[in-house]
Amino acid sequence: MEENMTDLLDSLGEAMVQLLCDLVSVPAISPESGGRGEAEKAAFLSQCIRKLGIGHPERFDASDPRAEGGLRPNIVVRMPGSTTQRLWIVMHMDVVPEGDRSLWKTDPFSPVVKEGKVYGRGANDNGQEIVASIFAAYALKKLDLPPARETCLCFVADEETGSLHGIQYLLKNGLFSPQDLVVVPDGGTEIGDFIEIAEKSILWFNVRVFGKQVHASKPNEGLNACRIANELSVDLDRALHSAFPDKDDIFIPSLSTFEPTKREPNVANINTVPGKEVFAFDCRILPGVLLDDVLKVIDEICRRKANESGALIEYEILQRNDAAPPTNSDAPVVRLLKKTVKEVLGVDPVVGGIGGGTCAAFFRAREISAAVWAQEADTAHMPNEYAVIEHMINEAKVFARLMLQGL
Numbered sequence: 001m002e003e004n005m006t007d008l009l010d011s012l013g014e015a016m017v018q019l020l021c022d023l024v025s026v027p028a029i030s031p032e033s034g035g036r037g038e039a040e041k042a043a044f045l046s047q048c049i050r051k052l053g054i055g056h057p058e059r060f061d062a063s064d065p066r067a068e069g070g071l072r073p074n075i076v077v078r079m080p081g082s083t084t085q086r087l088w089i090v091m092h093m094d095v096v097p098e099g100d101r102s103l104w105k106t107d108p109f110s111p112v113v114k115e116g117k118v119y120g121r122g123a124n125d126n127g128q129e130i131v132a133s134i135f136a137a138y139a140l141k142k143l144d145l146p147p148a149r150e151t152c153l154c155f156v157a158d159e160e161t162g163s164l165h166g167i168q169y170l171l172k173n174g175l176f177s178p179q180d181l182v183v184v185p186d187g188g189t190e191i192g193d194f195i196e197i198a199e200k201s202i203l204w205f206n207v208r209v210f211g212k213q214v215h216a217s218k219p220n221e222g223l224n225a226c227r228i229a230n231e232l233s234v235d236l237d238r239a240l241h242s243a244f245p246d247k248d249d250i251f252i253p254s255l256s257t258f259e260p261t262k263r264e265p266n267v268a269n270i271n272t273v274p275g276k277e278v279f280a281f282d283c284r285i286l287p288g289v290l291l292d293d294v295l296k297v298i299d300e301i302c303r304r305k306a307n308e309s310g311a312l313i314e315y316e317i318l319q320r321n322d323a324a325p326p327t328n329s330d331a332p333v334v335r336l337l338k339k340t341v342k343e344v345l346g347v348d349p350v351v352g353g354i355g356g357g358t359c360a361a362f363f364r365a366r367e368i369s370a371a372v373w374a375q376e377a378d379t380a381h382m383p384n385e386y387a388v389i390e391h392m393i394n395e396a397k398v399f400a401r402l403m404l405q406g407l
Contacts, residue, residue, distance in 0.1 A: 024120035037067030092159030095122035192375030198326030198353030213275030
C-alpha cells in the first residue's frame, strides 16, 4: 500500500506542477494591498476539486465590500473517515504583492518551471501546499483508501493581512472543535525537520509625521517631515530593542524583532520639502512581553519627538495579535505529525517557535492544538519566489500518510 501510494504520487508530479502554475497565474492579493481578493482563485480551485472528484467544495464567504463580488471566499472539502475525529489541513489562497518588479527575473504572475523549481508569486507561500494537499486526497481516492478520520482540506482567505475574513471568520462560525487535529502547512525547512508549535505576538503600526511643505531652497520657512520621520524611525528602532532585549531559544530568531518596513510616497519632485511622511513597523514580539508595554514605549518616543521637533505626530495600530499559549509538544497532532514525517522523509523533526504569523495562532487562542509543518525553501515574500517540485511531491506523500495514520 505504501509503495503504491509513493509510486502514484511520483507519477502525478507533472500534474502537480501544472496545477501550481495555474494557481500562480491567478493573483489573489488582498484589497488592503491593492488587490481584488481571492474570488477568482477560489472559483478555479473549486472547479479543480470537482474535476478530481475528491469531495464537494463548501463555500463560507465573509463579507468585504472592497473585494471582487463583495466577498472573501473560504473553501472546505470534507472526506469521510473511519472515525468522527477530524484532521484539518489549513492553507491560504491569498498572496502578498510582488513588490519591486525590477528585482524579478521573470513576471511574478507568469510561472516559470526551471531546474526543478516553479517560479512565481505564491508558488512557495502557500501554493505548493495547496497542490500537495489536493493530490494527497486524490491519491487516497484513486487507491480507494478511506482516511483514518474525517479529513478536511481548508483553503482560507486573508491570511497575509490578519485573517479577519479567513480563519477568524471560520472559527467564529463554529467549524472547529477542541478535539480536532489541525495542521497548518505554512512554514518549514528544506529537509522538513521542524514543527512549529509557538508564535510570537504580532504588532504592525504606522506613524504619520506632519510638518510644513515648502520649496527646498527655503527649508527655514518649513518643517521637513522627511527628516523628522527619519530620526523618529531610528529612535523607535533603538528604543524598542533596548527596552525588550529578552531571549527565548525556542524561537528563531530568539529575540523580539522591531523592523521598520513600508514607507509611503511623499512629494513627486526633489526640490520640495515634504510636509507629510508615513512609515510603518512590523514587530514580532516574544510571548513574555506584553504588547501594552510595547505601545507605551512607542507612545513615549512619538510624544518626545513631537515636542522636540514641533511636528504633529500620530501613530495607528494596523494589526495586533497577542501570542497564544503554545501547542503542547506532546499534543496528539504533534505526535502524529512527527511520526508521519519520520516515516515518510526519514528525518526526526524538532519542535520550536517562529516569528512569522500563521493561522495556527488563532486555533491556539481558542485552545485548539495546531502544528505548523512544511518542507520548503525559504522564499516567501521574496522576489523570484519559487517552490521546489520535489518538496511539493514529498509534502503530498506526508499529507496522504497523515490522512491514513492512526495515533
